[in-house]
Amino acid sequence: xxxxxxxxxxxxxxxxxxxxxxxxxxxxxxxxxxxxxxxxxxxxxxxxxxxxxxxxxxxxxxxxxxxxxxxxxxxxxxxxxxxxxxxxxxxxxxxxxxxxxxxxxxxxxxxxxxxxxxxxxxxxxxxxxxxxxxxxxxxxxxxxxxxxxxxxxxxxxxxxxxxxxxxxxxxxxxxxxxxxxxxxxxxxxxxxxxxxxxxxxxxxxxxxxxxxxxxxxxxxxxxxxxxxxxxxxxxxxxxxxxxxxxxxxxxxxxxxxxxxxxxxxxxxxxxxxxxxxxxxxxxxxxxxxxxxxxxxxxxxxxxxxxxxxxxxxxxxxxxxxxxxxxxxxxxxxxxxxxxxxxxxxxxxxxxxxxxxxxxxxxxxxxxxxxxxxxxxxxxxxxxxxxxx
Amino acid sequence: xxxxxxxxxxxxxxxxxxxxxxxxxxxxxxxxxxxxxxxxxxxxxxxxxxxxxxxxxxxxxxxxxxxxxxxxxxxxxxxxxxxxxxxxxxxxxxxxxxxxxxxxxxxxxxxxxxxxxxxxxxxxxxxxxxxxxxxxxxxxxxxxxxxxxxxxxxxxxxxxx
Numbered sequence: 198x199x200x201x202x203x204x205x206x207x208x209x210x211x212x213x214x215x216x217x218x219x220x221x222x223x224x225x226x227x228x229x230x231x232x233x234x235x236x237x238x239x240x241x242x243x244x245x246x247x248x249x250x251x252x253x254x255x256x257x258x259x260x261x262x263x264x265x266x267x268x269x270x271x272x273x274x275x276x277x278x279x280x281x282x283x284x285x286x287x288x289x290x291x292x293x294x295x296x297x298x299x300x301x302x303x304x305x306x307x308x309x310x311x312x313x314x315x316x317x318x319x320x321x322x323x324x325x326x327x328x329x330x331x332x333x334x335x336x337x338x339x340x341x342x343x344x345x346x347x348x349x350x351x352x353x354x355x356x357x358x359x360x361x362x363x364x365x366x367x368x369x370x371x372x373x374x375x376x377x378x379x380x381x382x383x384x385x386x387x388x389x390x391x392x393x394x395x396x397x398x399x400x401x402x403x404x405x406x407x408x409x410x411x412x413x414x415x416x417x418x419x420x421x422x423x424x425x426x427x428x429x430x431x432x433x434x435x436x437x438x439x440x441x442x443x444x445x446x447x448x449x450x451x452x453x454x455x456x457x458x459x460x461x462x463x464x465x466x467x468x469x470x471x472x473x474x475x476x477x478x479x480x481x482x483x484x485x486x487x488x489x490x491x492x493x494x495x496x497x498x499x500x501x502x503x504x505x506x507x508x509x510x511x512x513x514x515x516x517x518x519x520x521x522x523x524x525x526x527x528x529x530x531x532x533x534x535x536x537x538x539x540x541x542x543x544x545x546x547x548x549x550x551x552x553x554x555x556x557x558x559x560x561x562x563x564x565x566x567x568x569x570x571x572x573x574x575x576x577x578x579x580x581x582x583x584x585x
Numbered sequence: 586x587x588x589x590x591x592x593x594x595x596x597x598x599x600x601x602x603x604x605x606x607x608x609x610x611x612x613x614x615x616x617x618x619x620x621x622x623x624x625x626x627x628x629x630x631x632x633x634x635x636x637x638x639x640x641x642x643x644x645x646x647x648x649x650x651x652x653x654x655x656x657x658x659x660x661x662x663x664x665x666x667x668x669x670x671x672x673x674x675x676x677x678x679x680x681x682x683x684x685x686x687x688x689x690x691x692x693x694x695x696x697x698x699x700x701x702x703x704x705x706x707x708x709x710x711x712x713x714x715x716x717x718x719x720x721x722x723x724x725x726x727x728x729x730x731x732x733x734x735x736x737x738x739x740x741x742x743x744x745x746x
Binding site: 214216219220223224226229231233234235236238240322323324372491494495496498499502545547551568 | 590593594608609610611739741742743744745746
């Protein structure tokens with residue numbers, strides 16, 4: 198069969214992932230120190246794993262409500278109220294999903310009509326634009342810059358809004374830049390969203406992982422925003438539960454109900470053992486999470502200091518577990534820099550361009566890896582930079 | 586810089602140099618040294634030790650947990666006698682505990698006979714000690730936060746979004 202014209206256009210049009218491209222270069226090699234991973238190096242805390250095991254022992258292997266276990270939704274609203282200071286009704290304003298990724302997908306499918314525009318700040322997580330395109334929307338990147346420490350500049354955002362703009366996607370702290378949005382910036386963004394009647398999808402997956410001693414504020418908690426905001430969060434990063442594939446969406450009932458329609462026919466429900474583990478994480482996981490956060494903080498401080506000492510210009514990011522040094526002064530593209538670093542010094546870091554065009558000139562280094570590995574990676578990078 | 590993060594880090598990474606500690610705590614080597622030395626002077630840090638897996642060590646080691654019941658004294662309760670017991674070289678740890686006994690004493694030696702002798706001749710003959718109950722150690726699974734079974738390092742992708 199000739200498959201060339203058989204794949205749906207909106208899928209075949211999606212370019213090959215920059216991460217995937219880079220992944221092929223490193224496959225099968227054991228000599229590499231990787232700063233290229235986007236997940237915690239911690240194993241899920243034992244008491245959370247144990248809760249999953251216990252639920253299996255108890256024979257809890259069934260479907261759950263499409264919305265997710267009621268007890269989990271109760272825990273979610275309690276946690277979200279405590280952490281974000283926004284209140285939701287567990288009966289119809291919360292949907293448990295298979296990771297935030299699923300939540301983004303079904304939210305966009307529930308909202309977008311063909312041709313609707315979605316704005317998102319860039320550099321950003323790799324799935325945003327493809328998810329918009331697969332939902333027949335038009336993805337429009339709003340570039341962020343080092344000058345704003347990669348927080349979305351409201352003036353730049355205002356210029357990008359058109360009559361077709363329906364959704365703004367936010368992600369603070371940001372993968373790959375570690376950016377956080379100052380409160381004043383968030384307020385200005387909220388004002389624009391209200392003025393232009395935009396829906397906001399805020400991906401809060403890194404929100405616990407802040408190191409700047411500022412209380413994390415979600416745009417959902419600002420006046421007038423709850424009614425137009427979909428708050429997405431999950432367990433992967435803060436609780437080191439990537440493989441559990443569990444997230445949730447909190448938002449206005451009509452949107453959650455529309456998302457539920459898609460979710461019930463595609464996923465049916467998230468795996469019950471992950472849901473049981475998630476209850477344990479929300480109810481008792483904070484001390485373990487804070488310990489992991491302190492460890493990330495120490496590694497961030499070290500990595501940023503070393504990168505600056507070796508002559509890479511690197512701002513101190515406020516959150517997530519990535520640093521985003523500026524490598525433009527060496528006259529190499531991000532891809533060239535990352536490829537040569539990999540080939541010559543066996544250190545894997547992801548070119549900024551894997552996260553959008555505005556990542557050109559930067560490199561994403563993840564510090565969710567053992568301290569000794571970071572030290573060795575820094576030594577190798579230092580000798581690489583000297584050789585340029 | 587508060588001293589707590591330094592103590593927390595030293596509790597699990599005692600071999601880090603002052604410079605390495607400073608890197609992790611985002612401060613200077615001098616500040617770390619000053620804080621660490623102050624803790625040592627004030628007795629907040631009593632020592633730095635390796636956690637050794639005796640089960641694979643070649644040296645013959647025997648240990649026992651001994652529950653000790655004793656009579657408290659009018660002035661000072663259990664402290665004077667507990668301190669006296671702690672002074673023996675054979676005693677590696679000594680805790681006052683609530684419940685069915687008063688002191689939990691960890692005794693180490695090179696043979697069961699040596700430990701039995703210590704209990705019968707030294708420990709139980711002390712004035713104030715009412716009774717002892719000796720439990721010989723068989724195997725250690727976790728000590729000072731270290732799990733003895735070597736963890737399997739789960740494989741991660743080298744690059745992921």
